[in-house]
Amino acid sequence: MNTVTDPTDPTSLRTRSGLALHGVTLSYPDGEQRLTALDDVSLEVAPGEFVAVAGPSGSGKSSLLAVAATLLRPDHGQVLIDGQDAGALSERARTALRRERLGIVFQQSNLLASLTAVEQLLVLEDVRGRRPREARARAEELLASVGLAAAKQRRRPHQLSGGERQRVNIARALFGRPSVLLVDEPTSALDHERGAQIVELLAEVTRTHRTATVMVTHDRDLLTRVDRVLEMADGRLRG
Numbered sequence: 001m002n003t004v005t006d007p008t009d010p011t012s013l014r015t016r017s018g019l020a021l022h023g024v025t026l027s028y029p030d031g032e033q034r035l036t037a038l039d040d041v042s043l044e045v046a047p048g049e050f051v052a053v054a055g056p057s058g059s060g061k062s063s064l065l066a067v068a069a070t071l072l073r074p075d076h077g078q079v080l081i082d083g084q085d086a087g088a089l090s091e092r093a094r095t096a097l098r099r100e101r102l103g104i105v106f107q108q109s110n111l112l113a114s115l116t117a118v119e120q121l122l123v124l125e126d127v128r129g130r131r132p133r134e135a136r137a138r139a140e141e142l143l144a145s146v147g148l149a150a151a152k153q154r155r156r157p158h159q160l161s162g163g164e165r166q167r168v169n170i171a172r173a174l175f176g177r178p179s180v181l182l183v184d185e186p187t188s189a190l191d192h193e194r195g196a197q198i199v200e201l202l203a204e205v206t207r208t209h210r211t212a213t214v215m216v217t218h219d220r221d222l223l224t225r226v227d228r229v230l231e232m233a234d235g236r237l238r239g
């Protein structure tokens with residue numbers, strides 16, 4: 001088995017906070033056959049830990065994030081978020097788990113064009129039921145903490161730089177106080193310096209918000225700030 005951590009350890013997996021994948025296999029239909037995108041992948045990420053998954057194009061990195069985000073169901077194996085087995089939940093309970101425990105930063109900024117930075121966070125409020133004034137204060141505080149000054153918080157996405165938009169994405173992912181933060185190629189649209197600043201910010205939020213953070217990246221120059229680098233090759237993960 002391709003084991004990065006020891007899944008037989010009784011203190012791991014089910015009992016632990018953070019993210020755990022155990023023996024995960026995922027395949028896609030490929031003509032008459034199936035293409036194996038994840039091949040017996042196991043992984044544990046503890047609260048406050050920042051893990052990078054690096055590997056060539058097509059090695060399975062995005063598939064790994066999609067399974068960890070409970071957006072794709074694996075053929076075999078388990079995905080545990082704060083000890084809860086996502087595969088054992090109903091669709092509705094899994095959606096609630098995703099909303100309450102996961103923060104996701106996608107490769108493409110998917111900010112809404114008509115909303116200001118602060119509204120990008122507040123629009124999530126409908127489903128969370130916090131009082132408006134409280135929510136606004138928290139949104140402003142979070143945006144300031146990721147380096148977006150007050151004047152910029154009132155701007156719409158097209159009035160922000162790529163790096164600033166990525167900061168809004170990160171603040172938005174943190175708004176629901178997630179335990180697990182999943183980040184897909186956060187620097188692909190940025191130059192090296194801006195990219196390094198975003199990775200530095202992710203390291204900082206991992207520490208201060210105690211998230212179990214997984215970042216997928218191609219860019220090996222940016223891996224100095226992470227706690228662990230895992231290599232993905234042909235659907236297999238190596239620590």
Ligand SMILES: Nc1ncnc2c1ncn2[C@@H]1O[C@H](COP(=O)(O)OP(=O)(O)OP(=O)(O)O)[C@@H](O)[C@H]1O
Pocket residue numbers: 028029035036037055056057058059060061062063064
């Ligand atoms: N929806 C799909 N249907 C069929 N095959 C897919 C699908 N999505 C991905 N694949 C295949 O699964 C394998 C893993 O793809 P994946 O997108 O996870 O790799 P990746 O490492 O994220 O690549 P990149 O760095 O280019 O984004 C590839 O061979 C890809 O062609």
